[in-house]
Amino acid sequence: MVAPLIASLAELGAARRLVVKVGSSLLVERGEPRKAWLAKLVSELAGLRQAGCEVIVVSSGAIALGAARLGLKRGGRASLSEAQAAASVGQVELARLWSESLGAHDLVAAQMLVTLDDLEDRRRYLNAAATFEKLLEEGAVPVVNENDSVATEEIRFGDNDRLAARVAQAAGAQGVLLLSDVDGLYDRDPREAGATLIETVDGVTPEILAMASATSSSGLGSGGMAAKLEAARIAERAGIALAIANGTVDAPLSRAFAQGIGTLFLPQRGGSARQAWLGGRLAPVGVLTVDAGCAEALANGASLLAAGITEVNGDFRRGDLVSVHSANGDRLAQGLVEYSAEECHAIIGLKQDRQGDKLGYAPRAAVIHRDHLVYL
Known part of the structure; x- marks a missing residue:
């Protein structure tokens, strides 16, 4: 109870x-x-x-x-x-x-x-x-x-x-x-x-x-x-x-x-x-900036997709904690990223059907899955 x-x-x-x-x-x-x-x-x-x-x-x-x-x-x-x-x-x-x-x-x-x-x-x-x-x-x-x-x-x-x-x-x-x-x-x-x-x-x-x-x-x-x-x-x-x-x-x-x-x-x-626990973590090692459409989707409980990312900052690896910011710099969310910073740079702004050619392997479902993402 x-x-x-x-x-x-x-x-x-x-x-x-x-x-x-x-x-x-x-x-x-x-x-x-x-x-x-x-x-x-x-x-x-x-x-x-x-x-x-x-x-x-x-x-x-x-x-x-x-x-x-x-x-x-x-x-x-x-x-x-x-x-x-x-x-x-x-x-x-x-x-x-x-x-x-x-x-x-x-x-x-x-x-x-x-x-x-x-x-x-x-x-x-x-x-x-x-x-x-x-x-x-x-x-x-x-x-x-x-x-x-x-x-x-x-x-x-x-x-x-x-x-x-x-x-x-x-x-x-x-x-x-x-x-x-x-x-x-x-x-x-x-x-x-x-x-x-x-x-x-x-x-x-x-x-x-x-x-x-x-x-x-x-x-x-x-x-x-x-x-x-x-x-x-x-x-x-x-x-x-x-x-x-x-x-x-x-x-x-x-x-x-x-x-x-x-x-x-x-x-x-x-x-x-x-x-x-994710929402309370205090030391993200990178920042992903997203467009307005992606920000709205995140507010409604969606996963973070590469297509909505406009900027990647930081040196992070898969599984690291990163922050998600709006275009004007507001911190929207944070979560555990599915790609390294280098991979995020490669697929920034791309829809899923175009990511495989850049990555050299089949893309994952999301950059940050909603199960590993906390909207702040």
Whole structure:
């Protein structure tokens, strides 16, 4: 039986499985952990567990903690090498912090460090999903962070907001709560007079995206409202509710769930689990640009055919993830391509009966079959 889609913050708090993301600015102040604040948050998490909710934590803070220990300026973010070194030191402290805090409530913390590839590769994604399932089955609380000590600028999530949405997919969670330094999404900069909190978002549209700031106000983290909206898009396509709430208060979960203060992004009914995984992938290696007729066909659930392709960019192989763009550059879809970039160049704009001569073998049914394509 499929669980009903979450339609309110109160229902999010009653989810069977919930991912809670904690940012650096909430957890760390001047290089030191905010232990009193964390103790109150963990008390709330323990309350959720007692009520039957399985909790997964996505926690930032390793770089901030490690930078302080090493005496690095700019919070350890002056360069990639500094961030990696700070993360290596800080991750030890972060794991100890969560272990002790959860242990005070007789809860076992389980550290999971992941990279982008761990959730982009289908086999590794399924391995991660199995690990989450077993840990939760055994009563542990997974504490997840990006493995910044080995991540590169090119191959990384870059923020824990999107990581939280991807973790929710892998773990089969019904909801995600992103704790921030503001109450939620506002129709403009919340510092401006007359700014209004948006309580519910039914689909992240270009108009919603235009409301976001791409910067992190604390200077510690790497996110910002733009990253949170990207996380919401990942979650909603997978049928997962995502909320943004203020984490600076003493009881952030109660404030969000009981008082209903925050922004809830309603889940959109998606396709299969495989399509949800495809839609959430973050690292396409090429772009196929299509004409207007092809764009319309894709919106109606069609496969991507070579005849509708007008431009090929990138160096990709068969089976790689590529994006599909409209003529004006809008990202329409992404999926697993059936041809290499070289082969796509050979058959660009051609109908199927003309492709064999260019390829030297019988053409496949589509450049991207609809079963391996997600319209965004």
